[in-house]
Amino acid sequence: MLRRLRWALLPALVLLASGCRNNVVERAGWPVPASDKGARALGFWQGSMIAALAVGAFVIGLILWSAIRFRRRSPDDLPRQVRYNLPIEVLYTAIPIIIVSILFYFTVIRENDENNLNPKPNLRIGVVGYQWSWRFNYLDDGLSVNGAVGKEPTLVLPVGQVVRFYEDSPDVIHSFRVVPFEFTRDVVPGRTNSFQLKVIRTGTFRGVCAEYCGINHDRMLFWVRVLPVDQYQNWLAKAKAQAQIGNGHSQYTVYDGPRTPSFDSVRNIS
Secondary structure (H helix, E strand, O other): OHHHHHHHHHHHHHHHHHOOOOOOOOOOOOOOOOEHHHHHHHHHHHHHHHHHHHHHHHHHHHHHHHHHHOOOOOOOOOOOOOOOOHHHHHHHHHHHHHHHHHHHHHHHHHHHHHHOOOOOOOEEEEEEEEOOEEEEEEOOOOEEEEOEOOEOOEEEEEOOOEEEEEEEOOOOOEEEEEHHHOEEEEEOOOOOEEEEEEEOOOEEEEEEEOOOOOOOHHHOEEEEEEEOHHHHHHHHHHHHHHHHHOOOOOOEEEOOOOOOOOHHHHOOOO
């Protein structure tokens, strides 16, 4: 009996141990959001998990109650046979429709939020994904941050500012993902995708290509560094000065492309 109790308590112990740091259970395993889109997506996910747990507990409760309440009490006892029960059939048809409708409604709301674009962002970044690295063009500041295999670029952003991203690729499909942003959008050849978000906390975050794009896909890595606005302005001034010098060892170069990027502007990425 004691051995069975130990095995029964093991899942609860694992669950409690996993929640000892940064409320990971409350976030259902998600990282702490670093963007407004991530915070909204996390809230939607938590609501969906609560709804799923409530439905699961209700269904399991009905199963257990039925098994106990209507169990056979003697070898000769035959439970009352019911051909149908119209109220119950209507109930278990209507309730799932209501649940799905509510989830669909909130899904549409969150999806619209994800695709909503502010007409006046504080910063515009052109993201070029190519085999096998990234280029980040600061469209309003004349600066490019260039990466290469084994030379991971760093995208620097100001905290609390609305940033719009324009994505292009000259070769195959890539996918721009910064893990704590909790937002991903594909970089598609021949199509300029766009999205925007606000970074809500400072720090250094890992960025990856989330779409398999070839032999060196796993090396398409970059960093995102989020700074307070004054520190960001200092960094920007220094980076633009390095780009003007034209040091071949620097990842900074002058950006002289179009202010509104398109696929045609990235065809010649090498």
